Amino acid sequence: YGCFDKCSSLTSINIDNLQFISQERIFINEPVLVSIKIPDNLQIINGKNIFKKDINEFIIPSSITKLGDRCFSKCSSLKSINIPSSITKLGKCCFYECSTLTSINIPSSINELGDCCFYECLSLTSINIPSSINELGDDCFRYCESLKSINIPSSITKLGYCCFYGCTSLTSITIPSSIIEIGECCFYGCYLLKSINIPSSITSFGNCCFYECGCEEELMKNKRIPRKCFE
Template sequence: MNEPVLISFEIPENLQIINGKNIENKDINKFIIPSSITKLGYDCFKECTSLISINIPSSINEIGNDCFYKCSSLKSINIPSSINELGDACFYKCKSLTSVTIPSSITKLGICCFRRCKSLQSINIPSSITSFGDGCFDGCTSLTSINIPSSITKLGICCFRRCKSLQSINIPSSISKLRDESFYECSSSKSINIPSSITSFGKSCFYKCGCKEELKKNKRIPRNCFEWW
């Protein structure tokens, strides 16, 4: 099998922000980002399907919405501690991404941030993060475990929907509400602890969960949590 042709693109140093308008060739597989860049904007590397890895300089403080959307060959990425937020659908459908380490500078994971990252097996969540956006890990079918630190106060709608390999889930007492379809079709789940802090349960939040029979013993959980809408 022939090696893929290296197509390199050096981003001009006179820019501070780059977005999808700056990168038209979606076959580029290597980007050289100068330290003059402070933001990776909206759609920046969207659908650059040949991109395997990228080095993000510490001059960058923000990764915008849809930045690596459908970068299906992306296997690794460094997220420097200069970044404080990952935008909506930032890594949506990066189906080759296997692991991510999030620095403690990050405070928020946007809507659908890692949605349908089907090869993602592990992710480190620092205690600096306070919320997971709606659909944040939806469809991460290879994710076997995840730490939810006590700093988290909100799990978005469909947050762990269809995480079919997730086995044990520890929900911290900092969370008071489970939203609709939170753990929908977590079919390999063996245990989900429900702290007394949770006073509200969304519809279908445990639909087709592997441990649903054990959860049904908890009389605080409404029956519609186990049923489809």
């Protein structure tokens, strides 16, 4: 736990012959550490490992198959990251509050985005979701205030609770006919969202899912959408 805690002059690190990073925080208060290179034989980055605000580069080797819960939580200087195709899952809160993250690739090997995966990634402007994903978790893109566009592939059947809550720059979105459920508060506070389609496949609408949404008035004309969606 905290094995590199408060190494105030450490600027970079290269770790060899390591197979597992523990569930506890190992990089916490190294004020000048900006680059981490981890070994090619590591398989899992698990738990709250990189709890570090100043990391701006992190090289993920192709041996990694999973990024665990809160893996890069609060890495507020992380601007971009390349996810290798060996990874199949992004854990809960994986990039939570990575406030300067502007872009990220999600390879088609990924089949699950954990809850709060990109919560409060304030600088993320766009993201491409591969067809391997079948569900967007709760709070997945909550408070992604710079997110202007996002593709939702036809593989997805559900938009989770507060999925796009507070995405104040989102202007339009196309919901595929594969979607059967829109979660509670899904588009809450998406003030600039002026265009959204509601396919007939949707049978479940969560409370407040369109509350204070830019196209709220237009959506109210759709008799299929319950009143609870707007209050």
